[in-house]
Amino acid sequence: MYDTSWDDDRPTLSAEPRNETYLSQTYRNSNFSNRGNQRSSRGRGRGSRVINREPNQNNWRDENHEIIRVPSKLVGKIIGRGGSQIEELQTRSSAKIQVTKETVDDETIVKIFGNDSQILRAKELINEVIKEEPRRSESVKTVTQAINTTIDSKPSTGPFNWFKFVKECDALQDEEWSKVPPIIKNFYEEHPEVTAMTDEDVSEFLKNSNNIVVDRTFKTENSKKIPKPVITFEHAFHNYPEVLEEIRKAGFEKPSPIQSQAWPVLLSGEDLIGIAQTGTGKTLAFLLPALIHIDGQTIPRTERGGPAVLIMAPTRELALQIDKEVKKYYYRGITSVCVYGGGDRKQQVRVVTEGVDIVIATPGRMNDLCEAGHLNVKSVTYVVLDEADRMLDMGFEPQIRKVMYSLRPTRQSVMTSATWPPGVRRLAQSYMHDPIQIYVGSLDLAATHTVTQVIRMIDEKDKETELMEFARNLGPDEKLIVFCGTKAQADYLSVELSMNRIPCAALHGNRDQCDRERAVADIGDGTVKILIATDLASRGLDIDDITHVLNYDFPKNIEEYVHRVGRTGRAGKTGESISYFTRKDWGQAAELIKILEEADQFVPEELYDMANRFEAMKEKREKEGQFMNNRGGGRKFGGRRW
Incomplete structure (x- = not known):
């Protein structure tokens, strides 16, 4: 993604002299044979493209072209996702546009090939693309108009002074904001x-x-x-x-x-x-x-x-x-x-x-x-x-x-x-x-100390049975949020609980807004005592009387674990967090131990063993990677040489 946070800085293109010869180009599908310059399409995927050049023409890089400079941070706008934007520009202008790797003073060299009208049209289209901006407040629009006037008065050739341009933009913007009434901020009188x-x-x-x-x-x-x-x-x-x-x-x-x-x-x-x-x-x-x-x-x-x-x-x-x-x-x-x-x-x-x-x-x-x-x-x-x-x-x-x-x-x-x-x-x-x-508290990551954190070392196949047993034994004044790793898992568990005559609600991003609001309302007013949710509910959801949080799937990072735990034990009340921890979660063991120890919680001995084994595995792989790199070979697999 390219930074467009300075959308008011509306640039134009600086240009250099161009050659006089001309070469027309079109794009053809790969299964079309070009006269005089055939290319085999064997080995290409469907929809791939090749350039069709006229017979007896030299390479287009040697023909009639013009060089312009574009701020490097805006090049992505010209290229577009997967090259879609630059392809459209070439289609609309009938010119060839080449974004080079050459840069001068934070500007990228772009070459445009074609006749005079094609080059002019391509430049106009490129200007439209990099000048596009969202609608904003009237004061900022006024600044933009003033900037455009400044740009239009500049000569069309020679390098553009972007530092001066940004400075002028800031000055104009400050001038516009100075016209609005001042803000009163201080309302405090110390007791x-x-x-x-x-x-x-x-x-x-x-x-x-x-x-x-x-x-x-x-x-x-x-x-x-x-x-x-x-x-x-x-x-x-x-x-x-x-x-x-x-x-x-x-x-x-x-x-x-x-x-x-x-x-x-x-x-x-x-x-x-x-x-x-x-x-x-x-x-x-x-x-x-x-x-x-x-x-x-x-x-x-x-x-x-x-x-x-x-x-x-x-x-x-x-x-x-x-x-x-x-x-x-x-x-x-x-x-x-x-x-x-x-x-x-x-x-x-x-x-x-x-x-x-x-x-x-x-x-x-x-x-x-x-x-x-x-x-x-x-x-x-x-x-x-x-x-x-x-x-x-x-x-x-x-x-x-x-x-x-x-x-x-x-x-x-x-x-x-x-x-x-x-x-x-x-x-x-x-x-x-x-x-x-x-x-x-501390800037170090820590879970709230009003929650008892319980870690259940368990096999994946046993999790559903344990959840059903826990849900059946939930007390009349208790409420539970069950966190899942995927939306599909949340839907599956909500159906299974309902089939077992255990009322519950589901909350995740694929549900309609009215259903999401109803789920929060139902758990809040006690219509249901169990909410099955993804991490959508792990932050900001404020239901004071949640007594238990159950991590059915352990989160992918320890920050989410802390936020899930924080759904209970709120407003000075106490709560309990139960986490199902399986072998596939061993990469989180070391960080989880730190959270538990900081809050003076019980740490299962098996969790220490998992953390030690995972660290030993990492060290072994690092040594193997260094060994293979030193030998200058090895097959690369998953980003690592083995």
Whole structure:
């Protein structure tokens, strides 16, 4: 995939003098014999193509052509998937287009062969391809028009100064954003009791609150002092009695560890990265400051032209769950809408068009509405990337970057994550301003300590029998989520349980949206006590009274194991996780042992044996690979020489 995050930088092509001779070319199917230059099609697959050249013509590389330069990062747009785009360009222009391997100053040399009209047509088509861009806010469109004027005034020959061009683009964009009203971010007044806390008091509180660690992610000399944590709800919202009343109605007793530190940070207008295990109150940590932020802006809500808060989530279930959480708290008539693929698009468009304060969206549907012009993100001043690590795992980084690039640079940004992988760090560096990072517990991968983790060493053929026995003995007040590795396995187990008169629901990506919502509702209200699911349900799904999680198929990576375990033992309650571990899972044994030992859980002796055998196998294969490489031979199999 090629980086198109700088879509406003609309390039043109620089050209060099061309020769005078001409060669026409066409593509023919491989089973067509060319006069004067026949090629055998033996050994070619169906649909393969060869070039048909006129008799007595020299090679086309020596004939009439023109050389242009294209930014290397945009070459992929010209080629297309499997060469489909460049083939279409050649068909439409009747010219031959050759993308060379030669580069000059981050630009790739492209040669176009044909007569004058064909070359001109090919250049026009290439320009159209690399200038294509999604629809965006009016301010950015204005910048694009100004850039086009700048480009059109440039001479068509000679190298193009891309560094100057990008600088001009940034300046024009800054000028456009400077015309919008400023954002008010700071709504925090420190409570006298918080002010009276000494550094020792703060350190002691953070240590006792599940070992909270707070610091600037990318420290600079100009970084401001980090606000002290709050101990009670009154410390954070003493100036906002309506918020305190909504918290009282919800029945909370005291802030969770991440809320204690996140609220003063966000109310102060700082960017925040919150890293904590699932079920620790991250949603409420960014939601209540968002409500105050919306109401505190200078422009009336009816005149903003779009939402003030944007929350992006990786799955429909998590987006709907956040929307449900938002609707629990009434604050000065603030409204929200959840937009996601599979939902009623017309209804979503209608609500967004009529006006709404908070948009909760999955990245795909978010981009869909932006490109169609239904959603104006120019008005967004507070943006949240919830479960950012999961969104990157699911391949949503391009969609996230498109949206973030369209937002005003001075926005307040929040990112939540259960882990801190390089991709999340890279995203934070790109779109956050001197963020404060709060993590609860440890940055090392760890499962929640309120869950008892049980590892069952078992043969593959015995798993179904064990599951049926466990399901039959489930208590009247117990609920179970069974995680499977595939959608087919989830469907199979749900059918088998139903055939055994054990009510259950199934949740995976191939089910219709209404069925997915019904499955979550049924397990939530107790209609069924068993949910069979894929990893779609491993992150963000918040059902407080899940007592057991059963890993029928052990996950492919240890991060997913941690998130699955986190579906139980939420909101301070205890839970139990049972994992069926077979011989084929031995590659995960070493990492699983670390998770179990960190949480003071029992580790089966056979699990240690599996880890040792797997490590010995790896060392043996590495030595064999080195031996064969040193001999300079060996048959390559599966990426390794044997």
